Amino acid sequence: MIEEHFTALERAAGRARMAAPVLHAWAVHLAAVLENGGRLLVCGNGGSAAEAQHLTGEFTGRFLQDRKPYAAIPLHADTSAFTAILNDYGEQDVFARGVRAHGRAGDVLVALSTSGRSQNVIAAAKTAHEIGMTTWAFTGPAPNTLAAVCVDAVAVDAPNTATVQEVHLALIHALCAAFDDVTGATGISAADRTAQEEAVR
């Protein structure tokens, strides 16, 4: 089973390299949006929720290089709002209402779903589209509904949920690397700079 897992990951990750031009284009667009005060909203369920906040963390914090923070919100992470929306409006609205609350025309929604069938994620993408946001998806194999309702999508061709999630994380990191490249976030990180300064004292 372990060998099979890594073989599936190697194959899917190899195929995912073809997404490089799309990720670069997304990074260019995202840099323009965020530099102009726009926001990145991200949503997903389960493992994809973890990846959603992994992605936003790289923007409000930093990726490999030191740079300024950018506005990025994982839509599941406010547990009070999430549980209230779930309780008062139902599961379908848990992300869509967050999109209406935090999203503005021109902002970007990244929607993650390994199946491409999660109704709450699809509802978020439709809502974002309605209010004039740009919608991108990371999904499992195409065709799927989420990819169809978003402006653009990277669909990972892999046989199971776990492998799709693992490749999604690699794609997320590639997007972050491209974003740093586009925004000129070069140079050493703050932590590395401090270590260097201490080393020469």
Ligand SMILES: O=C(CO)[C@@H](O)[C@H](O)[C@H](O)[C@H](O)COP(=O)(O)O
């Ligand atoms: O992490 C896993 C399985 O690896 C699960 O938590 C998984 O994310 C959940 O079943 C999600 O509800 C699946 O949703 P989706 O990726 O199909 O949108």
